[in-house]
Amino acid sequence: MTTYRACKSCKRIVEKGRKCPYCGGDLTTNWKGTIVVISPENSEVAKLLNITTPGKYALRVGK
Numbered sequence: 001m002t003t004y005r006a007c008k009s010c011k012r013i014v015e016k017g018r019k020c021p022y023c024g025g026d027l028t029t030n031w032k033g034t035i036v037v038i039s040p041e042n043s044e045v046a047k048l049l050n051i052t053t054p055g056k057y058a059l060r061v062g063k
Helices: 044-048
Strands: 005-007 031-037 055-061
Touching: 005 055, 031 044
Parallel strands: none
Antiparallel strands: 031 055
């Protein structure tokens, strides 16, 4: 079973590692909710969450 981690900075969800491959932030297993953004420029939710790059994101990330 894969334990997914979320970046504390950009909230990107990744499969492995200790640092986010996208922004270099620290990763945590303490996160909830998932959103997949395909077209951030056309998504009102992505705009509300300040997401500018397509990908899989956590809705809430713990410290």
